Amino acid sequence: MSNEVKTQAPRGTVQQLTKKERKAAFRRWTFVAGLGWNFETQQAPAVAFSMAKALRKIYPNDEDYIEAMDNHFKYFNITPQMGNTVLGATLAMEEKDGLKAESAVQNLKISLMGPFSGVGDSIFWLLWPTIIGGISGYMALQGNPTGAIIWIAVSAVLYFVKMALSQLGYRSGTKLITSFGERLNIFTDAVSVMGLMVVGTIVATVVKIYTPLKFQQGKVSMLLQTDVLDKIMPALLPALLAGLTYWLLGKKWWTPTKIILLLVVISLIGAYFHILGVAPTK
Structure with missing residues (x-):
């Protein structure tokens, strides 16, 4: 028997994901966004779990993979339905530039989770339950099972909406990297400033x-x-x-x-x- 030593890919090696692998990561987030929530990092465990297999493919080097995963274990909190868009964009950035986009990835997540949550909460936690829930509940009170069927059907449609948002975020992230190219540091600085503005606004308006x-x-x-x-x-x-x-x-x-x-x-x-x-x- 020959003793074969398995060599590891050198640091900085980045591999591309297939469409199936990207969908698998987005599907994970869709179903586990609320799991592992805690007061320290909130939705970060769900983000790390969702991105784990995709990042393993992008970063064949163990040290690169660990560093990328650690970056996604940092604080993150967003309306789950809107998280697909943000994670899609960050996944595209890592796939294109690897760990060079590490700061940009984190800053993008911080700067977008507030505004996207504002939109997502209004649509998915207020508008949709009020309208669809009101219609379905009224039908149920009348003994009409159509209301329950409508609620289930709309919930099923939302799955495809969330997957579509994931693809939208991925394409947007790809365009950002393509447009900025070597000027990624400019984008990183801009997103950092936006993130600081969001955090500063939160401190002034939320902390009482x-x-x-x-x-x-x-x-x-x-x-x-x-x-x-x-x-x-x-x-x-x-x-x-x-x-x-x-x-x-x-x-x-x-x-x-x-x-x-x-x-x-x-x-x-x-x-x-x-x-x-x-x-x-x-």
Whole structure:
């Protein structure tokens, strides 16, 4: 018997996916988008599971594959039906440029998940259940089984819609890489700026902190929140909290779960001593 040593592909080697392999990755996301959800990375486990086989084909080198998979284990959260489009685009970028597109892939996911979720939530969580659910529910109350059939039929059609969105995202990602070519760093910088803008907007609009502390001297009173902090910078407290969280994430001992528990403790202590409270309604 001859001793054959299996050589591994050199780093940087990138292989192309077949249409069947791309569809398999998109199909995985379609059925497992909500599985593995957690407070630290939210939908990242589902993303990694969906992309695993496709990335194994794209990156025959083990180290490249591990690095690519690790990149997809980072925070991601989007309306599941819209995730197909974003993942399709990122898959095309990796297939074309490999790990050179690593930063662009992550920045694209961060910058698009917010706007796409806004559209997806309106269509798939509000419009569709209200209209189709209302029609189907009314028919069911009348003893007409057609309502249930309509609901099942529309749900089946949505599967093909999601697969079509996957292909749309893949073609869009291919066009981005083709158009920018060697200027990929320009695209990466642009997407990074967009991602930072989205994160900054989220901090200012979603993170809510209010302090009812008030300074009073004789007949003169001054609210710390509205008369001091908001005058310095609107949403100053949310920005400071986001900065603290970001700083703690860079520390080895701190994990997202520990930071969440710390914020809960701070909230309880702040509420007990009336340092923090609920903002008055206008």
